[in-house]
Amino acid sequence: MTRVRVEITMSLDGYVAGPAATLEAPLGAGGEQLHEWLFRNASWRARHGLGGGDGTDADNGIVDASVEATGAYVMGRKMFSGGEGPWESDPNPRGWWGDDPPFHLPVFVLTHHEREPLALQGGTTFTFVTGGIEAALEQARSAAADRDVLIAGGADVARQAVAAGLVDELTVHVAPVLLGDGVRLFDSFDAPIELSPVDVANGPIAAHLTYRIGGHR
Numbered sequence: 105m106t107r108v109r110v111e112i113t114m115s116l117d118g119y120v121a122g123p124a125a126t127l128e129a130p131l132g133a134g135g136e137q138l139h140e141w142l143f144r145n146a147s148w149r150a151r152h153g154l155g156g157g158d159g160t161d162a163d164n165g166i167v168d169a170s171v172e173a174t175g176a177y178v179m180g181r182k183m184f185s186g187g188e189g190p191w192e193s194d195p196n197p198r199g200w201w202g203d204d205p206p207f208h209l210p211v212f213v214l215t216h217h218e219r220e221p222l223a224l225q226g227g228t229t230f231t232f233v234t235g236g237i238e239a240a241l242e243q244a245r246s247a248a249a250d251r252d253v254l255i256a257g258g259a260d261v262a263r264q265a266v267a268a269g270l271v272d273e274l275t276v277h278v279a280p281v282l283l284g285d286g287v288r289l290f291d292s293f294d295a296p297i298e299l300s301p302v303d304v305a306n307g308p309i310a311a312h313l314t315y316r317i318g319g320h321r
Contacts (some may be wrong), residue, residue, distance in 0.1 A: 105250065106175070107272040107273055108245075108271050109170075109173075109174075109252050109255065109272065109273045109275065110262045110265065110274045111170060111254060111275045111277070112262060112275075112276060112277070112289060113139055113279055113310070114138070114277070114278055114279070114289060115137075115138060115282060115283045115286075116278065116281065117283060117284065118288050119138075119283040119285070119286035119287060119288055120138070120287055120289045121135045121138075121258070121287040122134040122285070122287075123285045123287075125287075130182075132287065134283050135286065137279065137283075138281055138283075140309060141163050141279060141308075141309035141310035144158055144309075146158055146159030146164055147159065147167040147171065148167055152206050161308050162305050162307040163312075166312050170254070170275075173252045174209065174254045175247065175248030175253065176254075177209060177210070177253070177255075178212045178213075178214070178237075178240050178241060178244050179213055179214070179255070180258050181215045182258050184211075184213045185197060185198075186200070191219050199222075203225050204226045204228075205226065205228040210231065210244070210248075211228060211230045212231050212241075212243050212247075214233055214261055215232050215234060217234070219232040220232075237264045237268065238270065241253060259288070262289060263292065263293070266293075266317065267292075273317065275313065275315075276315075277312050278311045280309065297317060298318035299315040299317060299318070300315060301316075
């Protein structure tokens with residue numbers, strides 16, 4: 105059965121990106137610190153064409169399990185390219201990852217501007233969806249078959265999906281960082297969201313908290 109999951113890394117004070125994001129620093133001021141647990145991870149590094157890293161700890165196992173379970177991705181325009189407005193004016197129209205992105209699966213990108221699908225190396229095809237989060241998830245579920253759909257970010261897309269009751273499971277990777285300002289994940293919900301603990305795992309740097317989402321109370 106296909107589940108819809110959200111995975112995101114958060115600072116101890118609740119931010120998933122730092123302030124003042126730019127194309128040169130898309131995670132905002134200090135935001136790179138959030139992902140130190142991931143940058144040292146052998147599985148993550150291999151998928152990004154990098155060598156080295158630790159392949160034995162809990163963090164590595166969590167990345168491996170997530171990749172194995174996932175059959176399609178959903179993300180927002182900002183996560184894809186950092187741009188906005190018509191595609192012809194986007195300074196990064198092919199995304200952040202070059203010609204061989206690390207996904208190797210269908211990726212559905214929410215946008216307000218129509219565009220033909222972008223097929224790149226390694227089995228990654230970006231499909232641009234203008235019909236909103238429900239339309240993107242419907243297409244992603246079909247593409248994922250019996251595997252999961254992973255909402256990879258950013259915060260606004262994850263919030264939309266959680267608020268609409270479209271997410272089955274939420275994993276927050278808590279990094280030992282205090283950013284002080286930036287982008288919060290859990291802002292602007294109209295009603296409380298019921299969470300049931302599923303798993304807690306402690307890696308050498310981050311803690312990994314997984315919850316089943318029961319909907320609005």
